[in-house]
Amino acid sequence: MAAYLDHAATSPLLPEVKRAYLENLDLIGNPSSVHSLGQSARRVVEEAREAIAAAVGAHRSEVIFTSGGTEADNLAVKGLFWHRSGQDARRTVIISAATEHHAVIEPLEWLEKEQGAEVLWCPVNPRGELDLDWIRNVLSDRAPEIAFISLMWANNEIGVLAPISEITALAAVHQIPVHSDAVAAFGHTQVNFAESGLAAMSISGHKLGAPVGIGALLVSRKTNLTEVIHGGGQERGVRSGTLSAALAVALAEACRLAVTDLEAKLEQMSGLIGYLREQVSTLVPEAIFTRGDAPAISGNAHFMFPGCAGDSLLFLLDTSNIAVSTGSACRAGVADPSHVVIATGRSEVEARSCLRVSISPQTSRAEIDQFLAALPAAYASARKAGVSGR
Numbered sequence: 374m375a376a377y378l379d380h381a382a383t384s385p386l387l388p389e390v391k392r393a394y395l396e397n398l399d400l401i402g403n404p405s406s407v408h409s410l411g412q413s414a415r416r417v418v419e420e421a422r423e424a425i426a427a428a429v430g431a432h433r434s435e436v437i438f439t440s441g442g443t444e445a446d447n448l449a450v451k452g453l454f455w456h457r458s459g460q461d462a463r464r465t466v467i468i469s470a471a472t473e474h475h476a477v478i479e480p481l482e483w484l485e486k487e488q489g490a491e492v493l494w495c496p497v498n499p500r501g502e503l504d505l506d507w508i509r510n511v512l513s514d515r516a517p518e519i520a521f522i523s524l525m526w527a528n529n530e531i532g533v534l535a536p537i538s539e540i541t542a543l544a545a546v547h548q549i550p551v552h553s554d555a556v557a558a559f560g561h562t563q564v565n566f567a568e569s570g571l572a573a574m575s576i577s578g579h580k581l582g583a584p585v586g587i588g589a590l591l592v593s594r595k596t597n598l599t600e601v602i603h604g605g606g607q608e609r610g611v612r613s614g615t616l617s618a619a620l621a622v623a624l625a626e627a628c629r630l631a632v633t634d635l636e637a638k639l640e641q642m643s644g645l646i647g648y649l650r651e652q653v654s655t656l657v658p659e660a661i662f663t664r665g666d667a668p669a670i671s672g673n674a675h676f677m678f679p680g681c682a683g684d685s686l687l688f689l690l691d692t693s694n695i696a697v698s699t700g701s702a703c704r705a706g707v708a709d710p711s712h713v714v715i716a717t718g719r720s721e722v723e724a725r726s727c728l729r730v731s732i733s734p735q736t737s738r739a740e741i742d743q744f745l746a747a748l749p750a751a752y753a754s755a756r757k758a759g760v761s762g763r
């Protein structure tokens with residue numbers, strides 16, 4: 374039996390989503406066509422938009438379909454920067470954090486290098502929590518220069534939550550828009566776009582049991598973005614391109630399922646993660662639970678295993694049919710030291726010693742037990758190999 378404990382990387386297609394997707398795959402008609410087949414496809418897309426809006430707490434006109442989280446983040450970051458700096462040339466400063474996903478960090482660094490932006494990186498403590506006093510001070514010192522803030526709702530590696538409503542409240546005093554990457558948060562904590570006070574928020578379908586290739590950027594009706602993809606003017610003119618009705622339906626079904634009985638699912642995932650954490654601390658007392666007791670999403674456990682490389686552990690567990698992750702990006706089959714863990718003030722060696730277990734509401738206790746049964750031997754072997762791994 375395989376234990377799949379890497380839902381934060383991608384979560385398997387849910388049967389209900391697959392059914393809804395397949396039912397709409399052979400729809401004929403471009404949703405932008407005026408004939409009746411096109412209009413039928415348009416209706417399907419608009420119903421999906423409505424369902425996504427209901428699930429995330431938004432208005433249907435606030436849902437901009439994208440190909441996934443990376444595109445949603447790029448559209449938010451570049452679109453907000455170009456719009457705000459275009460309106461007022463002084464607004465070139467962006468507040469973000471070094472613990473963001475690469476889908477936010479890379480466009481920010483590109484804006485700095487190529488487009489005259491200045492990014493101010495919010496410090497984080499060893500548990501991964503943002504320094505709100507630092508944000509408060511930067512806002513009061515430099516508000517007229519700030520284009521926007523981009524801070525993720527939940528960190529995809531260590532699971533820690535950001536106090537999004539507090540951040541939007543601080544920014545609102547200066548009318549500064551806030552974008553949040555909610556790819557790791559939606560379905561793993563309570564997320565409501567309207568209540569959050571956010572100007573924009575990214576979600577991704579394949580983290581929720583939809584196929585890869587669909588996501589959305591929620592953009593409040595008060596917020597304007599400069600378009601990033603030019604073309605036929607679809608999606609409020611900011612993201613041109615023919616929409617896939619079947620993918621839109623799949624995302625809608627995944628979002629609907631994500632929020633159905635969410636409180637019970639969060640409790641169940643927290644229960645499994647609590648059990649896992651307790652057992653790991655008995656089996657491997659040296660293991661460090663990275664975020665400590667900071668507020669976090671329900672389905673994530675991130676550990677540092679001193680004296681060994683996370684990718685050694687990952688490969689050893691893989692031989693026992695257990696799929697986990699180091700949490701960080703992988704180049705040529707070797708894990709990079711986690712930029713998130715380094716940003717929390719840890720050393721490169723510590724940032725290479727990480728292992729992330731990420732679960733979904735479908736995860737069983739048996740899968741966790743399979744991981745726990747294999748862990749002590751894998752840890753012993755990985756320690757022998759040392760911190761540099763293979």
Ligand SMILES: Cc1ncc(COP(=O)(O)O)c(C=O)c1O
Nearest residue numbers: 441442443474476529556557577
């Ligand atoms: C927090 C976060 N943001 C963005 C992304 C990118 O999303 P996608 O894979 O849909 O492009 C990911 C995927 O790992 C993620 O975890």
